[in-house]
Amino acid sequence: MAGADQIGFATMPEPQVVPAHKTNGRIVATFVSAQTTPKGFQTSAVDGLALALDGIEGERHRGWIAEADSRVPYLPRGTPMRNQRAVSLVSVEDLAEVAARLGIPAIDARWIGANILVEGIERFSYLPRGTHLVLGGGGILVTEGMNAPCRVAGAAIAAHTGKPGIELQFAKVAQRLRGLVASVEHPGTVRPGSALTARIPEQWLYR
Numbered sequence: 001m002a003g004a005d006q007i008g009f010a011t012m013p014e015p016q017v018v019p020a021h022k023t024n025g026r027i028v029a030t031f032v033s034a035q036t037t038p039k040g041f042q043t044s045a046v047d048g049l050a051l052a053l054d055g056i057e058g059e060r061h062r063g064w065i066a067e068a069d070s071r072v073p074y075l076p077r078g079t080p081m082r083n084q085r086a087v088s089l090v091s092v093e094d095l096a097e098v099a100a101r102l103g104i105p106a107i108d109a110r111w112i113g114a115n116i117l118v119e120g121i122e123r124f125s126y127l128p129r130g131t132h133l134v135l136g137g138g139g140i141l142v143t144e145g146m147n148a149p150c151r152v153a154g155a156a157i158a159a160h161t162g163k164p165g166i167e168l169q170f171a172k173v174a175q176r177l178r179g180l181v182a183s184v185e186h187p188g189t190v191r192p193g194s195a196l197t198a199r200i201p202e203q204w205l206y207r
Helices: 092-102 151-161 167-174
Strands: 021-032 044-046 050-054 065-067 080-082 087-091 114-119 133-134 139-146 180-186 188-191 195-200
Touching: 021 151, 050 180, 087 092, 092 114, 092 167, 133 188
Parallel strands: 087 114
Antiparallel strands: 021 044, 021 114, 021 195, 050 188, 065 080, 087 180, 133 139, 133 195, 139 180
């Protein structure tokens, strides 16, 4: 065992720590897609969602296991992995900003495959991994990270708006505004008009 005089200490400054805190928002709409093909990722409005531990009942992304794709560069494509994308969430505010950048009136959350549309939480897409989203219907989601914009979603927006070039532009202008993906920590329901509390964990920037 190394002696006390041989122990190395950190040379970089101690990261600044931001305390845990809460912020509140509201569920605006809920959506689901039962289609299983990649081109069928767009969703349809429903009166509410039933959350099970492995995802949304009736949703194509439900399940414990997913296959690694281009978003997971450290695994060969097709490798089985834990499903981190059972639920997709976007915000009214972030979508409005993306639409403005694209020069179109609005982006419908259904076009880009969202399951839950929220409002009232500023910079929603920046909520860190591990944020607990406590829903009014008793369900609890845990954020797994930002949902990276892609050409498939861009193509859907282009098809609905008829504006050329959006397919490629979307992936650039929607960076860090595309919403979040999450998993289910506790079963429950999600209904439009219900409350949403984001319990944001203690944070720090590791350089």
